[in-house]
Amino acid sequence: MSERRSYGLWIGGRDVPALAGRTFEVENPATKETLAIVAEGLEEDVDRAVEAARQGAAVWGRSSAEDRFHALTRLAERIRENLEELARWETLATGRPIREMRAQMKRLPDFYEYFAAVARVAEGSVPPFIGPYLNYVRHVPLGVVGLITPWNHPLLILTKKLAPALAAGNAVVIKPSEFTPTTTLDLARLCQEAGIPDGVVNVVPGYGPTAGKRLAGHPDVRKVDLTGGTETGKVTAALASGHLASVAMELGGKAPVIIFPDADLTQAEAGAAFASFIAAGQTCVQGARLILHEDIYDRMAEALSRRARQLRLGDPLDESTQMGPVSSCRQFDRVMGYIQAGAQEGAVVLAGGEPVTTPPLDRGYFIAPTLFGEVRPEMRIAAEEIFGPVTVLMRFRTEEEAVSLANASRFGLGASVWTRDVARAHRVARQLEAGIVWINDHHRIDPAMPWGGFKDSGIGREVGLQAYHAYTQTQSIVVNLGDEPFDWYGGSQRYS
Ligand code: TXE
Numbered sequence: 001m002s003e004r005r006s007y008g009l010w011i012g013g014r015d016v017p018a019l020a021g022r023t024f025e026v027e028n029p030a031t032k033e034t035l036a037i038v039a040e041g042l043e044e045d046v047d048r049a050v051e052a053a054r055q056g057a058a059v060w061g062r063s064s065a066e067d068r069f070h071a072l073t074r075l076a077e078r079i080r081e082n083l084e085e086l087a088r089w090e091t092l093a094t095g096r097p098i099r100e101m102r103a104q105m106k107r108l109p110d111f112y113e114y115f116a117a118v119a120r121v122a123e124g125s126v127p128p129f130i131g132p133y134l135n136y137v138r139h140v141p142l143g144v145v146g147l148i149t150p151w152n153h154p155l156l157i158l159t160k161k162l163a164p165a166l167a168a169g170n171a172v173v174i175k176p177s178e179f180t181p182t183t184t185l186d187l188a189r190l191c192q193e194a195g196i197p198d199g200v201v202n203v204v205p206g207y208g209p210t211a212g213k214r215l216a217g218h219p220d221v222r223k224v225d226l227t228g229g230t231e232t233g234k235v236t237a238a239l240a241s242g243h244l245a246s247v248a249m250e251l252g253g254k255a256p257v258i259i260f261p262d263a264d265l266t267q268a269e270a271g272a273a274f275a276s277f278i279a280a281g282q283t284c285v286q287g288a289r290l291i292l293h294e295d296i297y298d299r300m301a302e303a304l305s306r307r308a309r310q311l312r313l314g315d316p317l318d319e320s321t322q323m324g325p326v327s328s329c330r331q332f333d334r335v336m337g338y339i340q341a342g343a344q345e346g347a348v349v350l351a352g353g354e355p356v357t358t359p360p361l362d363r364g365y366f367i368a369p370t371l372f373g374e375v376r377p378e379m380r381i382a383a384e385e386i387f388g389p390v391t392v393l394m395r396f397r398t399e400e401e402a403v404s405l406a407n408a409s410r411f412g413l414g415a416s417v418w419t420r421d422v423a424r425a426h427r428v429a430r431q432l433e434a435g436i437v438w439i440n441d442h443h444r445i446d447p448a449m450p451w452g453g454f455k456d457s458g459i460g461r462e463v464g465l466q467a468y469h470a471y472t473q474t475q476s477i478v479v480n481l482g483d484e485p486f487d488w489y490g491g492s493q494r495y496s
Pocket of ligand 1 (some may be wrong): 148149150151153177178191206207208209211212213216226227228229230232233235236250251252253283284334337385386387
């Protein structure tokens with residue numbers, strides 16, 4: 001490995017060492033080589049960052065909507081100019097193919113531009129008020145907010161939180177995943193170059209139980225917005241509510257992909273493969289449960305197995321690579337554990353089911369894309385989030401059965417329905433317990449689309465106008481328009 005970078009914390013617009021002087025290594029999951037040495041923030045570093053953010057919030061929170069519009073628009077531009085470099089480093093740290101990361105990086109400016117526009121056009125309201133009063137309602141920033149992000153889509157997930165938070169006038173302290181902190185630190189620098197004042201965007205890389213926990217529990221943090229595992233979400237939300245901070249939690253998923261026999265089966269097959277294996281299955285809306293009508297089960301199982309076997313695994317920086325390794329040793333062990341559990345529970349391995357041992361891929365955490373057939377809902381591989389290139393196939397007979405299989409999960413984030421029957425598509429979509437349902441597609445996202453889950457998949461929504469408003473609090477200002485004197489203790493009757 002020729003390049004190895006080193007990073008400090010990013011506090012108050014400066015790259016600074018951690019107070020205790022500790023560092024940690026970021027590994028390339030395709031080769032297990034060290035990519036970067038990064039300062040490890042501890043509790044006292046979070047405290048420093050929150051203090052810097054308090055000062056940043058005082059400036060940014062008072063800035064005009066027009067200034068925020070221009071700064072976020074410039075940030076979108078800076079990202080476009082640095083797209084290739086950001087994509088390359090996301091690929092190096094996550095192991096995801098460069099083709100995927102380029103496509104994902106290209107979407108980031110859309111989010112900053114959308115929320116720049118929202119900041120520019122957002123209006124307050126004037127609700128009716130009984131009596132000679134004018135009540136106008138302003139949406140004011142929360143102040144300092146904590147963003148805790150994972151390793152699977154480091155910049156996209158950060159952007160879904162950062163763009164509305166900044167547009168609404170908040171200052172942020174970001175605790176990126178310990179596996180993938182580098183591009184978040186790069187983005188913080190781009191924020192500075194875009195003219196966002198120092199102190200508005202702060203980054204404290206470090207671990208969950210130290211830096212993450214302190215950020216969630218810090219009394220000056222007014223909102224905690226986290227994407228991660230369901231257990232982490234529960235612990236973090238409890239910490240935040242200890243000081244009445246609001247929360248947004250985007251957590252685990254086990255998305256069903258329901259395919260009816262009247263679907264365009266060529267498209268459904270391509271869509272199911274895309275849903276299952278993009279990001280090596282490490283996405284919260286991965287098509288993890290393919291629910292197939294019995295008439296097409298065998299045909300689909302065969303076609304998807306063929307596709308899984310044909311996926312090109314390789315060096316993630318190679319343009320022709322279609323799937324990289326899973327993101328870390330921990331993830332590798334977890335996914336392999338589930339694969340073993342599936343086989344023990346009696347599911348049939350249709351494709352994959354083992355690590356890739358052909359050199360040079362044996363150097364990294366590569367797992368062959370895996371499909372399990374004859375899966376029952378109570379099996380662990382059907383019920384729990386695996387978060388890897390593993391998908392299970394189940395069969396149904398009736399529409400009711402398809403819906404009930406899809407809903408038989410503690411999660412409720414994404415789902416897709418594949419059919420040409422318009423009425424059925426909507427009828428099924430409305431019955432699904434999921435925050436996002438695609439019809440004849442999967443994985444699509446837009447900055448205007450509220451994104452988040454039902455049940456154990458979380459609380460609150462990212463992006464969309466809803467997310468912007470959730471980064472504000474209302475202030476009612478009530479003006480007395482009357483000229484009638486009022487003295488309650490002098491005998492005035494009017495009270496309301
Ligand atoms: O996530 P964690 P992990 C799911 C997926 C995956 C599992 C575990 O099933 O296999 O979670 O992944 C920070 N207080 N998802 O362990 O730990 C942590 O440092 C405060 C789904 O990598 O939840 C990181 O910054 N923060 C998911 C962030 O939380 C804490 C994406 C997420 O890490 C903390 C990732 C604590 N006590 C994993 N503990 C999705 N919804 O897309 C950890 N963190």
